[in-house]
């Protein structure tokens with residue numbers, strides 16, 4: 001019998017990654033992007049980079065788990081769900097990749113872990129433009145993902161949210 005809900009590690013990874021990614025999108029666009037590239041910015045950038053890499057590792061772990069574990073029963077609009085989940089994972093990996101490229105190309109890595117100064121402005125580097133655009137695409141995809149969840153929960157009424165619920169619940173017990 002196929003499982004009725006995601007496995008505990010998948011649920012833990014989903015919510016941990018969701019919190020991290022929403023935090024990175026909010027602080028990246030509202031704080032980091034507006035700060036001048038002075039020495040005071042280095043601490044912020046360090047946290048952003050470490051959390052960003054962690055989000056990337058969680059996404060890779062979730063893709064591996066998804067391939068290894070048995071699939072859940074198909075939902076209404078399964079093809080859209082699959083494409084949507086794939087797009088979410090890909091856009092996060094693009095963010096991590098473009099962020100890493102930006103650090104390398106701009107020489108900021110030496111500023112973060114050595115004694116070099118930050119570049120005058122990140123905006124002149126192509127990976128920065130890709131990172132900025134990808135962050136907006138990620139925001140739009142996440143909004144769509146949440147709307148799709150609400151659509152399933154309240155219009156299709158298939159109890160989709162319970163498949164990703166934290167804690168034990170009745171539908172989680174496999175007989």
Ligand code: HEM
Pocket residue numbers: 010014017018019021022062063066075081085086088089092142145146149160161162163164
């Ligand atoms: C507060 C916001 C969120 C809600 C309410 C939510 C809800 C859900 C639900 C109910 C599922 C299960 C769908 C199913 O049963 O087929 C799911 C799966 C998934 N969600 Fe979210 N989610 C949220 C945030 C995010 C974020 C920020 C991301 C990543 C950018 C994300 C990525 C995924 C992925 C990739 C899956 C597929 C299952 C997996 O591989 O873990 N979600 N989400």
Ligand code: HEM
Pocket residue numbers: 021024025026027028029030032033034035045048049051052053055056092095096097098099100101102103108122123128131132133135138
């Ligand atoms: C899930 C992963 C990540 C997310 C969601 C994210 C999100 C963001 C956002 C929203 C911005 C501001 C963009 C704008 O408003 O135009 C930003 C800027 C930036 N991010 Fe990320 N990021 C992630 C990963 C990374 C990683 C791994 C690195 C480095 C290795 C990185 C380095 C940077 C840098 C250097 C900036 C530029 C700040 C500036 O222009 O002053 N990011 N990020």
